[in-house]
Amino acid sequence: MDDGFTSTSAYNNLVARIDAKVRALAAQYPGASHKFTSGWLEHTGTHKACSDVAYRLMNDGTISDVRFNHVYAYTRPWEQRADGAAYVLGIPSSHTDIKRNAIYAYNTWDSSRNL
Numbered sequence: 001m002d003d004g005f006t007s008t009s010a011y012n013n014l015v016a017r018i019d020a021k022v023r024a025l026a027a028q029y030p031g032a033s034h035k036f037t038s039g040w041l042e043h044t045g046t047h048k049a050c051s052d053v054a055y056r057l058m059n060d061g062t063i064s065d066v067r068f069n070h071v072y073a074y075t076r077p078w079e080q081r082a083d084g085a086a087y088v089l090g091i092p093s094s095h096t097d098i099k100r101n102a103i104y105a106y107n108t109w110d111s112s113r114n115l
């Protein structure tokens with residue numbers, strides 16, 4: 001949300017919206033693992049707001065299984081950001097095809113239909 005950075009109160013409103021969403025998800029999926037961007041490592045205000053909420057909810061016990069990811073693409077020039085994980089990990093395109101097929105197989109697994 002770009003409107004969260006015009007003032008301190010706008011940022012606080014953005015944090016409140018994210019907080020409400022994550023609390024609702026935590027109530028809907030008790031014990032779920034929650035993944036957030038590590039906003040303190042990045043220059044993206046939205047990610048900072050997300051990590052602020054994550055720490056708040058982790059500290060008050062609302063969520064317990066919490067992970068943080070650094071989105072490396074944001075430190076690269078705009079035209080190179082789509083490289084994403086390939087830049088960080090050096091993933092060859094043949095591996096991406098294998099991974100895509102594995103994800104498809106996982107998402108369609110159904111032993112009752114021999115899948």
